[in-house]
Amino acid sequence: MKILVALKQVPARDSILEIDSSGRTFNHTGLQSEINEPDAYALEAALQLKDQQGGEVVVLCAGPEEAASSIREALAKGADRALHVLDDTLEEWDPLSLARLLAKAAETESPDLILTGLQSDDTGSGQTGVLIASLLGMAHATIVMKIEVNGRTLKVKRELEGGWFQYVSMPLPAVLTVQSGINKLRYATLMGIKKAKSKEVKTLTSKSLGVPAGHKVVLERLSLPRKSKETVMLAGSPAEQAAQLVEKLKFEVKAL
């Protein structure tokens, strides 16, 4: 099975962002980057499928030169090779134009399965995966938590709201957008990092793919969330209160 993983490089979590003088973007100096978190889980899901069933994992990443470090990390973790659609202007492209570019690049590989994160940690539009599926006429599912492949059929577990889940079956080829936290991310081993040096990274451009420049989205103004102080009283038994507190510390404060 050939699995394509579309991943994006984004500013590292917990980065301290400063909005620059234009008010439309933030200062990139000294900012560290990383693989978009849900995409990292998509990559891990792909590597686990490869561990179970064999096949090939190909990474697809569109972005500037700097994105090469995230591609290298994916290769170090075990992806076999990569496609880098090199472009400095993608930040300004609208989601549909970007999906057209990625779909075109994906098409050159005819993958059985395309995995990507359910959204990006920076712009968070959550459209890339489903748009790629639509453009390629493939089946798709979003917010995927579990993937089982049986021959040419997929069975996936989707996260719904309020603790509900949905199980869906679909034929391959398909596109899945993966939820964060669904598996345990592996480390890049030192041997993997060394091996990655000699793995193939094919550079593509919108021009070489025959995709016209994307429609521009003009960002009018960027602002930091306003800080507000609010006291919340937790109700219930001590055990319930503790559970709520742990929940808040984990997901709101992110202190645990």
Added chain:
Amino acid sequence: MASYRGVDYLLLDSLFSEEEKLVRQTARQFVQDRLMPLIQACYREGRFPSELIPEMGELGFFGANLDGYGCAGMSNVEYGLIMQELERGDSGLRSFVSVQGALVMYPIFTYGTEEQRKKYLPELAAGRLVGCFGLTEPGFGSNPGGMTTRAARDGAGWVLNGEKTWITNGGMAGVAVVWARTDEGIQGFLVERGSPGYETSDLHGKLSMRASVTSSLAFRDCRIPDSMRLPDARGLKAALGCLSQARYGIGWGVIGAAIDCFETARDYAKVRKQFDDRPIASHQLVQEKLAWMITEITKAQLLALHCGRLKDAKKLEPAHVSMLKRNNVRMALECARLSRDLMGANGIMEEYPIMRHMCNLESVFTYEGTDHIHTLVIGENVTGVAAYR
């Protein structure tokens, strides 16, 4: 736990390659995920977290700068970055990896036969086998040339008699690299656990390096075949060659401990309020200490990186390593002490890493060439006169 992004005042990351940063990231994440949740209890209980050994082996941490035989074949800069991240966790964990790689795998790789390399290195690299290094004796520390452990020829083999002490990993090691006096000068031998006449006993009551095993090794008519001799490990120079490897790693490692102290104290100073409800970070005397620490950490990073590049170019001399080890350990110990001071009474509590690092660094100050000895190596280098002869 908020993720740690490193301390990089001078944009030194621009001096590292993508691969070097990836290696650092793997070590950093491993320490954050696996060691940090354990270390406080391990230190209190005086326990080495041996459950981490297999995963460190899988990741390639053991003998990482050696090539072949299951080793990762990293550069010396990459190796140094691993040491730095491990010691940000704890000097005991870094010591384990230092001993395994620089003091056990390195001598087998450099001084051993092909059979010895094939037999031991893959096992040591995977962490299925733990090694230790027996040079120091109860009466001979800074002057290992005075060692009294003897190996005498006995037919086709050797008989070892003597005692080694302050041996990291000794009690948990399946194989020991042992240095002994012979009629042909000092030589290195491999002794496997379970060999008749070979016993180890762990040292208890340490108030430093509590998450590390330190032992004594005793040899009483311990017979080993000649195939266990490291044929090219002849003379004290061979033993010191191993120490140069380990000391190089220490020079990097202690930067990690210093960074952890600095970051802890800095974060504390920003939230601790005193006098007019202002954070103590706004006090001039506090800022002076933080400024000193970040400056010294940055200089230590540059020194380590330069030594690493020299080592990769095969131009690093033992006298260079002495400067690296001496300067960086002193710097780290001073950072630990200043951080303790900034944290007031909280600085002595186990929930903060400061006191643990400080106690560990007292050992690091002494082991692998004391601060005094490295001072004299540098002194000899600039005067041409050896003070210890």
